[in-house]
Amino acid sequence: MPTTLRESPGARVGLSIAVATGLYGISFGALSVASGLDVWQTAVLSLLLFSGGSQFAFIGVIGGGGSPVAAASAAALLGIRNAVYGMQLNALLHPRGWLRLASAQVTIDESLATSTGQSDPVEQKRGFWVAGLGIFVLWNVFTLVGALAGDALGDPKQWGLDGAAVAAFLGLLWPRLRSREAGATAAVCALATVLAVPAVPPGVPILVAAAVAGAIGWFGYRQGPEGEGLEPDVDPYPGADSSTDSSGRRPRS
Amino acid sequence: MTLWFWIIVACVVAFLTKLLGYLVPRKWLTNARVARVAGTLTIGLLAALTVANTVSTGQHLVLDSRLGALVAAAIALWLRAPFLLVVVAGAAAAAGLRLLGLP
Secondary structure (H helix, E strand, O other), X not given: OOOOHHHOHHHHHHHHHHHHHHHOHHHXXXXXHHOOOOHHHHHHHHHHHXXXXXXXXXXXXXXXXXXHHHHHHHHHHHOHHHHHHHHHHHHHHOOOOHHHHHHHHOOOHHXXXXXXXXXXXXXXXXXXHHHHHHHHHHHHHHHHHHHHHHHHHOOOOXXXXXXXXXXXXXXXXXXXXXXXXXXXXXXXHHHHHHHHOOOOOOOHXXXXXXXXXXXXXXXXXOOOOOOOOOOOOOOOOOOOOOOOOOOOOOOOO | OHHHHHHHHXXXXXXXXXXXXXXXXXXXXXXXXXXXXXXXXXXXXXXXXXXXXXXXXXXXXXXXXXHHHHHHHHHXXXXXXXXXXXXXXXXXHHHHHHHOXXX
16 A cells, blocks of 8 residues: 655655755766856756766766767767666656656666665655656756856866866766676776877777777676676665665675 | 757767667667676776876876875765765865965
8 A cells, every 4th residue: 555645765765865966966067167068058968968977977078178079979878877777667667658758868877776776666656756856856956056156166176176076976986886897897997098098089088998898798798797887876775685784885795 | 069069969869868778678678788788888987087087188197186186085985975075075185285286
């Protein structure tokens, strides 16, 4: 028997994850403006692209002097995991008609994690929509706040915003480094990037590393657990799974 | 204008990628190899973006205050700080090291 929305565990978790995630739209907005996009371009990325990792990838490549083509390619490649999430959510929620388009737009790490963490189908649906729509609204509001604040700051380097970008990427990567295979993949791709930087135009090293990562996944797929790196970058249910410790992080193998 | 064009391309591609998951037969994406490539791509791209933003300036490898930001962020993540605090730690480290005269 489903509970009322007020007592719904899915909606409750969705709301708390929406507030936490929406808030860091501030950092995206500020970093996007610092990397050379204007406020409008920044707002459009949050409204239409709406996938944190891909948005940071786009501005990270532009900020490093890369071409818009390289930026769009990096964002597109980083978004591929969303297709896998979409497949999982389609099997859980079966949206139809225009709802399917709306669910596709709010298919991100956080809405997937909130939904799949529930076992009751009604709660899975509530968790998905509350997290997805909640983050969509707050992420866009706080992107705008960050972009306007970043615009007023002046020299981004003086405020350490280039360091903030480094921290943001490490923060996105960190929760995915749960196994030795993941760590090895990250290390090899980091090395490939360093070797490629002097050899090819800015932005392209990211795509070189993507090719290396794709090859590792394609040819090395026998070892390691399935879907490595596809765990969403948040865990709305710390401690709920017996394979996680109290912080929600799985012990390293 | 080119930047606008590629922003829109990236947005359209991102949406179609998400929608694809809702449209293709389930079997296709539950293929272990496809799922694994999607996973390693995510890890590889984020690792590359972290490193490129830390040590590259154009086509040159440079060690400057951004390395301090990387260390500060790693410490914050190790201490299980929330994302926003990690970003602030990175900014503070880079700005602080520059105040001390580092490049």
